[in-house]
Amino acid sequence: MSAAMVEVVGVHKSFGTLEVLNGIDLSVRAGTVTVVLGPSGSGKSTLLRCVNHLEKVDRGRVSVDGELIGYRRAGGRLHELSERHVLRQRAGIGFVFQNFHLFPHLTALENIVEAPISAQRRPRDEVHAEASALLERVGLAGRAGAYPRQLSGGQQQRVAIARALALKPKLVLFDEPTSALDPELVGEVLDVMRGLARSGTTMIVVTHEIGFAREVADTVVFMDDGRIVEQGPPASVLDSPAHERTQAFLSKVLA
Numbered sequence: 001m002s003a004a005m006v007e008v009v010g011v012h013k014s015f016g017t018l019e020v021l022n023g024i025d026l027s028v029r030a031g032t033v034t035v036v037l038g039p040s041g042s043g044k045s046t047l048l049r050c051v052n053h054l055e056k057v058d059r060g061r062v063s064v065d066g067e068l069i070g071y072r073r074a075g076g077r078l079h080e081l082s083e084r085h086v087l088r089q090r091a092g093i094g095f096v097f098q099n100f101h102l103f104p105h106l107t108a109l110e111n112i113v114e115a116p117i118s119a120q121r122r123p124r125d126e127v128h129a130e131a132s133a134l135l136e137r138v139g140l141a142g143r144a145g146a147y148p149r150q151l152s153g154g155q156q157q158r159v160a161i162a163r164a165l166a167l168k169p170k171l172v173l174f175d176e177p178t179s180a181l182d183p184e185l186v187g188e189v190l191d192v193m194r195g196l197a198r199s200g201t202t203m204i205v206v207t208h209e210i211g212f213a214r215e216v217a218d219t220v221v222f223m224d225d226g227r228i229v230e231q232g233p234p235a236s237v238l239d240s241p242a243h244e245r246t247q248a249f250l251s252k253v254l255a
Helices: 044-051 083-090 108-118 124-137 153-166 183-198 210-216 234-239 244-253
Strands: 004-015 018-029 033-037 059-064 071-074 077-080 093-096 171-175 202-206 219-224 227-232
Touching: 004 044, 004 202, 018 044, 018 202, 018 227, 033 044, 033 210, 044 059, 044 171, 044 202, 083 093, 093 153, 108 124, 108 153, 124 153, 153 171, 153 183, 183 202, 183 210, 210 234, 219 234, 219 244, 227 234, 227 244
Parallel strands: 033 202, 033 219, 093 171, 171 202
Antiparallel strands: 004 018, 004 059, 071 077, 219 227
């Protein structure tokens, strides 16, 4: 069994009086795919944002590859890291957003090379060669010079995936990566994600794509009301859910 790449322990997060995460415990093994399901407002996206410290946890802790994220421990207490240190940690955690977040004034290739050159100070020629290979990997070898406005939603999301991979992350987080796409474009993005799964990329995917979860996930997690209600292999959670809340949710989305 692989070692844990991600450890989420006792994580709580509130926005004002609204408690969004209520004591989340989650372990993700290296080289596996964890799919997080649940109704809107259940805390799925907030959980992802806590994993890379886009949101600060109120209580609990998150570790990636054995490193505490966002904090250091000293004198028995946790002390928040500087923004510079947090940015260095985030460079090892790829994040693919729902709405692409590409720079509109940069070409597909330029969107991919921006972070490795500016944040990691890597040689431009080396990064360009790797970015071209990543575009080929996501099926866009011929669109390096295209601007986001010249690409379909599915193509933009594939560029966003290539951009996340350009930093050579230990972990890639996907926050509903197909929900902003027209139905006919969903498949091309899921195909890229299937390829990443086959290559052993550690992934946590928030999605409503039950078929993808059934096919690709090693673990399916069902969240509701800020808690993990149920988790296990896809065949267990999707086909024989033990909790009535999971049963009710699946009966609606599979209807």
